[in-house]
Amino acid sequence: MTDLGIAIDPSVEAGGRGAFRMFLRNKAAVAGLVVFTFIVLVTIFGPPIYGVEAHKMAAGPFLGPGDDAGPLLGTDYLGRDILAGVITGGRTTLFVAAVAGAMAMGLGLVVGSLAGYFGGWIDALLMRFTEIFQAMPSLLFSLVLIYLMGPGTWKETLAIGLTLWALPARLTRAEFLRVREMEFVKASRAIGSSDLRIMTRTILPNAMPPLLVAATLLVVIAILFHAGLAFLGMVDINTISWGSIMGKNRGYTLTAWWTVAFPGIAIVITGLSIALVGDGLQDAFNPKLRGR
Amino acid sequence: MALLALNDLTVTFDDFTAVDSVNFTIEPGETLGVVGESGSGKSVTALSIMRLIEMGTRAKIERGQAEFTMPDGSTIDLLKQNETTMRSIRGNQIAMIFQEPLTSLNPVYPVGEQIAESLRIHERLSRKAAMARARQMFDLVRIPEADKRIRQYPHEMSGGMRQRIMIAIALCCGPRLLIADEPTTALDVTIQAQILGLIKQLQVETGTAVMLITHDMGVIAEVADRVVVMNQSKVVEQGPVDQIFHSAKEPYTQGLISAVPRLGSMAGKDDPEAFHLAGSLQ
Amino acid sequence: MIALARSIGIRLGQAIGLLLAVVVIVFLMIQIAPGDAALYLAGEQGVGDAEFLAKIRADYGLDQPLLVQLGTYVGNVAQLDLGESTYFSQPVLGLILDRLVATALLAGAALLFSVTIGVALGVFTARRPESPASHGVTVMSLVGFATPVFWLALMFIVVFAAKWGILPVGGIEDVRYEGGWFGETIDMLQHLVLPAISLGIIYLAIYSRLARASMLEVLESDYIRTARAKGAHERVVVYKHALRNGIIPVVTAAGLQIGNLLSGALLVEFVFAWPGIGRLMITSIFRRDSPMVVGIVIFSAAMVIIANLLTDLVYRLIDPRIRVGGSR
Ligand SMILES: Nc1ncnc2c1ncn2[C@@H]1O[C@H](COP(=O)(O)OP(=O)(O)O)[C@@H](O)[C@H]1O
Ligand SMILES: [Mg+2]
Numbered sequence: 001m002t003d004l005g006i007a008i009d010p011s012v013e014a015g016g017r018g019a020f021r022m023f024l025r026n027k028a029a030v031a032g033l034v035v036f037t038f039i040v041l042v043t044i045f046g047p048p049i050y051g052v053e054a055h056k057m058a059a060g061p062f063l064g065p066g067d068d069a070g071p072l073l074g075t076d077y078l079g080r081d082i083l084a085g086v087i088t089g090g091r092t093t094l095f096v097a098a099v100a101g102a103m104a105m106g107l108g109l110v111v112g113s114l115a116g117y118f119g120g121w122i123d124a125l126l127m128r129f130t131e132i133f134q135a136m137p138s139l140l141f142s143l144v145l146i147y148l149m150g151p152g153t154w155k156e157t158l159a160i161g162l163t164l165w166a167l168p169a170r171l172t173r174a175e176f177l178r179v180r181e182m183e184f185v186k187a188s189r190a191i192g193s194s195d196l197r198i199m200t201r202t203i204l205p206n207a208m209p210p211l212l213v214a215a216t217l218l219v220v221i222a223i224l225f226h227a228g229l230a231f232l233g234m235v236d237i238n239t240i241s242w243g244s245i246m247g248k249n250r251g252y253t254l255t256a257w258w259t260v261a262f263p264g265i266a267i268v269i270t271g272l273s274i275a276l277v278g279d280g281l282q283d284a285f286n287p288k289l290r291g292r
Numbered sequence: 293m294a295l296l297a298l299n300d301l302t303v304t305f306d307d308f309t310a311v312d313s314v315n316f317t318i319e320p321g322e323t324l325g326v327v328g329e330s331g332s333g334k335s336v337t338a339l340s341i342m343r344l345i346e347m348g349t350r351a352k353i354e355r356g357q358a359e360f361t362m363p364d365g366s367t368i369d370l371l372k373q374n375e376t377t378m379r380s381i382r383g384n385q386i387a388m389i390f391q392e393p394l395t396s397l398n399p400v401y402p403v404g405e406q407i408a409e410s411l412r413i414h415e416r417l418s419r420k421a422a423m424a425r426a427r428q429m430f431d432l433v434r435i436p437e438a439d440k441r442i443r444q445y446p447h448e449m450s451g452g453m454r455q456r457i458m459i460a461i462a463l464c465c466g467p468r469l470l471i472a473d474e475p476t477t478a479l480d481v482t483i484q485a486q487i488l489g490l491i492k493q494l495q496v497e498t499g500t501a502v503m504l505i506t507h508d509m510g511v512i513a514e515v516a517d518r519v520v521v522m523n524q525s526k527v528v529e530q531g532p533v534d535q536i537f538h539s540a541k542e543p544y545t546q547g548l549i550s551a552v553p554r555l556g557s558m559a560g561k562d563d564p565e566a567f568h569l570a571g572s573l574q
Numbered sequence: 575m576i577a578l579a580r581s582i583g584i585r586l587g588q589a590i591g592l593l594l595a596v597v598v599i600v601f602l603m604i605q606i607a608p609g610d611a612a613l614y615l616a617g618e619q620g621v622g623d624a625e626f627l628a629k630i631r632a633d634y635g636l637d638q639p640l641l642v643q644l645g646t647y648v649g650n651v652a653q654l655d656l657g658e659s660t661y662f663s664q665p666v667l668g669l670i671l672d673r674l675v676a677t678a679l680l681a682g683a684a685l686l687f688s689v690t691i692g693v694a695l696g697v698f699t700a701r702r703p704e705s706p707a708s709h710g711v712t713v714m715s716l717v718g719f720a721t722p723v724f725w726l727a728l729m730f731i732v733v734f735a736a737k738w739g740i741l742p743v744g745g746i747e748d749v750r751y752e753g754g755w756f757g758e759t760i761d762m763l764q765h766l767v768l769p770a771i772s773l774g775i776i777y778l779a780i781y782s783r784l785a786r787a788s789m790l791e792v793l794e795s796d797y798i799r800t801a802r803a804k805g806a807h808e809r810v811v812v813y814k815h816a817l818r819n820g821i822i823p824v825v826t827a828a829g830l831q832i833g834n835l836l837s838g839a840l841l842v843e844f845v846f847a848w849p850g851i852g853r854l855m856i857t858s859i860f861r862r863d864s865p866m867v868v869g870i871v872i873f874s875a876a877m878v879i880i881a882n883l884l885t886d887l888v889y890r891l892i893d894p895r896i897r898v899g900g901s902r
Contacts, residue, residue: 128592128595131592131595132592132595132596132599133599134833134878135592135593135596135833135875135878135879136596136833136871136874136875136878137833137834137836137837137840137874137875137878138833138834138837139837139838139840139841140836140837140840140855140870140871140874141871143855143856143859143867144600144603144867144868144871145603147859147864147867148603148604217719220719220720224720224722227722227724227725228722228723228724228837228841231722231724231841232841232844232856234859243722246724246725246728250728250845253728253731253732254731254732257729257732260725260728260729261729261732263725264721264722264725264726264728264729267720267721267722267725268717268720268721268722268725270720271719271720271721272716272717272720274720275716275719275720276716279716342803344799344802344803347802348793348794348798375808378805379805379806379807380805381805382802382803382804382805383803383804383805383806384805387803387804388803390796390799390800392796395795395796395797396796396797396799396800397797397800398797398800398801398815398819399797399819399893399894399895400818400819400892400893400894400895409801409804409806410804410805413804413805413806413807414805445894445895447894447895458800461800461804
């Protein structure tokens with residue numbers, strides 16, 4: 001920085017509270033949070049309220065959206081209600097993404113914090129191990145996992161979780177390396193705190209901001225992964241999800257574009273709302289980088 | 293006639309006035325010290341003269357004149373010139389070196405090429421001729437092993453070496469005014485003395501005027517002919533060095549003077565002492 | 575020069591070691607997976623055919639101790655033997671190589687598109703941080719990040735191919751087309767446009783924002799001020815002094831993203847019936863052609879590792895601070 005640039009970092013002074021207030025002032029981020037909450041509520045309470053079963057024939061086939069005879073978003077080749085599919089399918093997609101994201105985050109936290117905290121050969125070993133998984137293209141890797149394990153919602157979730165942990169692991173390691181050298185960590189060590197205590201109580205809270213941002217991104221990536229796998233037909237064919245609706249209707253894209261358009265739009269809106277929250281968190285934690 | 297006459301220069305950042313009605317002149321060949329604590333508006337003043345202050349910042353030059361005497365004797369107001377004219381003046385008539393030698397050079401180009409660039413811009417030299425001149429500049433700024441170092445990248449050099457490269461870039465086109473904005477603040481004490489000595493000596497050799505910005509009265513004592521004291525965006529006092537040191541009127545100036553450690557060249561003496569060139573260079 | 579060669583040698587060694595580790599991990603995954611490894615290797619032909627399974631066990635040495643099996647497996651891969659496809663009854667590697675060009679063409683075109691346009695957009699908007707275009711880059715990057723590439727591909731087909739009829743819907747060539755090599759190249763490029771843009775636009779969204787952030791930072795740096803103080807033209811300041819520093823993070827990101835690019839390519843190949851490795855992977859999974867599936871994973875890991883090596887090299891060319899022998 002030149003001496004002309006004044007660098008004030010409010011989050012440092014105001015702590016997490018300041019960051020929270022920054023976040024609330026960010027309109028896009030708050031909008032993202034509201035939309036996401038709405039989507040979650042719809043997937044939870046929507047199906048009983050809407051009352052149309054997603055996998056049953058509801059009207060004639062290939063009714064377009066807005067067609068008087070059919071439901072709002074039209075029907076597919078078997079006359080199934082697309083809106084019902086989108087509402088119901090969101091459950092699976094969001095559930096798998098949330099659990100797989102948490103799994104990847106947890107695994108990444110463990111690997112990354114061990115590597116970053118202990119350093120030395122432990123770090124070297126764990127990072128080489130991480131590199132191996134990063135060398136395999138992620139989608140191919142989860143495809144192989146599912147291929148070997150067989151289909152099923154839990155197995156898909158596990159496959160996605162096992163695919164995505166390298167990213168949070170690297171980030172956690174970097175954060176631990178950074179925070180490890182700070183004074184209060186040395187102080188904590190000096191008063192004889194155990195390694196586990198230092199890692200979880202002292203370092204982790206200070207490494208949290210970027211990890212929180214990463215967690216939001218990870219959920220978006222998990223949504224896209226699940227959608228991709230379901231689209232390819234690699235998952236349990238009886239479970240409705242946003243990806244599977246698109247996969248089943250793929251052959252009719254040219255006759256009935258709405259059958260693939262709307263589940264995809266649901267994904268984009270959901271992913272965008274989460275990404276906006278992540279972006280807002282990023283700005284709130286690191287105001288200097290705003291708008292970049 | 294003064295080489296540069298600043299009149300009523302006022303620069304703002306949004307509603308903050310960083311430079312407030314600043315007046316001073318620089319005579320050909322002299323060294324003007326501009327002193328003041330951090331944040332007093334010294335850099336903004338310098339960058340305003342170069343017309344670089346409004347680039348990439350929210351700064352605005354509100355009013356004032358900066359009358360600069362061109363080699364043909366005519367004067368122009370720098371604050372009214374267009375970008376094309378300013379480009380032909382920057383690095384050619386007025387050159388500038390900065391506080392941070394570590395970050396002021398482009399990391400991805402060899403230093404020789406960065407010196408040659410100025411020559412190619414202003415003297416339209418061929419690549420080869422420019423490099424040959426750059427090679428000579430290495431000797432001028434006393435960098436040994438020029439043939440090897442000319443091909444090195446900034447990260448392969450020490451801070452002092454990099455500041456010498458900056459000086460070479462600044463002086464290669466023979467500017468009539470050199471603005472040095474805290475050129476030694478980021479350097480070790482021993483290197484500081486070397487760089488100041490070098491600037492002083494090159495000034496004697498080339499006859500360029502120097503506007504030396506610093507927050508250190510000790511530096512002023514060693515190299516300046518006249519001093520401008522700035523505080524909180526304003527010029528509070530100016531005059532010849534010995535006058536300021538002997539009979540400063542402003543308490544602020546007196547404070548700056550009393551803060552000078554009585555070490556080195558000033559140790560045990562009341563008066564400032566001119567810089568001794570001999571032996572101060574490596 | 576010698577130091578450079580040495581450091582490249584070291585990187586090469588690391589790369590080979592990494593590939594070996596991938597092979598070992600893949601092998602272990604097959605072993606750990608529930609069920610009989612022979613069944614996986616046999617594919618659909620093997621189901622209920624005890625004799626065939628026994629032959630597979632003998633062929634692949636599955637009756638041997640685990641370590642011996644691993645040794646054999648690694649040895650085979652080292653001799654570029656990825657086994658034989660149970661569906662095609664041909665060597666896996668040959669089948670992959672047949673499709674390599676199509677995939678490389680798709681991924682390469684997408685990469686080129688996203689990096690060049692992304693950097694151009696980044697430079698343009700970094701100089702006008704408050705412009706509508708700049709806000710557009712922010713929005714586009716978030717939307718692009720959240721968009722499933724296969725969905726985008728399908729929507730492109732709906733709009734450009736079906737509705738407007740200006741570009742082909744799928745495949746790599748029009749079989750009815752008769753023409754010289756020139757006409758055929760044009761035909762192929764026409765087929766490439768939609769797949770490459772579908773894939774590239776997602777990364778374009780990411781790289782344009784990254785390039786802008788990086789350019790904004792670089793344009794504030796002291797050496798940019800130095801360049802201006804020399805009297806350099808703003809064009810030179812931006813394109814000579816700033817750009818070369820500004821693209822470093824983009825090159826790094828593009829290198830790290832190669833694996834994801836190949837993942838995206840798989841989906842795009844599937845949608846556009848593009849005859850590449852990704853589509854082969856999916857059809858092989860449906861055929862339960864295990865040697866093919868495993869072979870593709872190992873081969874694509876090798877592609878990622880080679881791409882990373884190349885990135886490293888480009889990186890060294892751009893940034894002299896990456897000291898010889900230094901690590902990433
Ligand atoms: N880029 C900038 N943006 C906003 N304010 C600035 C900027 N640069 C300088 N300032 C303001 O101008 C004042 C004077 O700065 P400067 O001239 O750099 O002081 P110094 O005398 O230390 O060189 C600073 O206190 C700061 O408030
Ligand atoms: Mg300053």
